Amino acid sequence: EAGVTQFPSHSVIEKGQTVTLRCDPISGHDNLYWYRRVMGKEIKFLLHFVKESKQDESGMPNNRFLAERTGGTYSTLKVQPAELEDSGVYFCASSQITSGGAGEQFFGPGTRLTVL
Amino acid sequence: QKEVEQDPGPLSVPEGAIVSLNCTYSNSAFQYFMWYRQYSRKGPELLMYTYSSGNKEDGRFTAQVDKSSKYISLFIRDSQPSDSATYLCAMRYTGGFKTIFGAGTRLFVKA
Numbered sequence: 653e654a655g656v657t658q659f660p661s662h663s664v665i666e667k668g669q670t671v672t673l674r675c676d677p678i679s680g681h682d683n684l685y686w687y688r689r690v691m692g693k694e695i696k697f698l699l700h701f702v703k704e705s706k707q708d709e710s711g712m713p714n715n716r717f718l719a720e721r722t723g724g725t726y727s728t729l730k731v732q733p734a735e736l737e738d739s740g741v742y743f744c745a746s747s748q749i750t751s752g753g754a755g756e757q758f759f760g761p762g763t764r765l766t767v768l
Numbered sequence: 769q770k771e772v773e774q775d776p777g778p779l780s781v782p783e784g785a786i787v788s789l790n791c792t793y794s795n796s797a798f799q800y801f802m803w804y805r806q807y808s809r810k811g812p813e814l815l816m817y818t819y820s821s822g823n824k825e826d827g828r829f830t831a832q833v834d835k836s837s838k839y840i841s842l843f844i845r846d847s848q849p850s851d852s853a854t855y856l857c858a859m860r861y862t863g864g865f866k867t868i869f870g871a872g873t874r875l876f877v878k879a
Binding site: 656683685687693694695696697700707708710711743745747755756757758759760761762 | 770809810811814856868871
């Protein structure tokens with residue numbers, strides 16, 4: 653069974669440009685999460701989808717970040733316009749529907765974003 | 769104050785040593801406690817998972833949770849070079865989906 657996949661693995665862009673990250677969750681997983689790790693800091697939660705609905709977007713840093721999950725399958729995270737402080741590794745994770753904190757979240761390999 | 773504190777290391781041990789990793793946390797509402805292992809250029813992989821207080825053992829790995837002290841530990845027995853990785857503690861509230869991570873401890877096991 654394929655795990656969580658993310659594309660691209662690495663993206664280098666100029667400040668002010670737009671970047672779109674993609675995540676394909678494990679088939680059948682209704683929960684999809686985005687996390688990110690900026691240099692020297694811990695991995696932090698960005699948002700949580702259940703199917704195509706945003707359940708919790710409390711971790712989104714500002715309105716330059718837009719996450720979508722059309723059709724409840726893959727998800728995209730767009731950063732527009734990108735700033736230097738957006739550099740980091742963006743992880744996607746997915747899990748089956750469970751009662752809250754009990755479910756295992758499976759992580760993808762991450763997309764390393766560098767903003768110059 | 770961070771919700772979860774973890775010494776980033778690095779921690780270097782000889783092969784065969786017992787490794788002790790730990791985290792402290794501030795919010796007593798955390799009920800699910802996890803340890804993830806992350807190899808370079810990979811995503812975090814769940815290693816151990818504990819609900820509330822107590823111990824859990826899986827092969828060479830033992831996880832301990834002491835809710836009275838807000839302290840969790842991971843022990844690795846007979847450490848191997850293949851155990852060299854970053855170990856992240858993580859927590860969730862009951863009913864919560866958001867995972868709160870520690871900074872991760874970088875472990876090197878020397879052959």
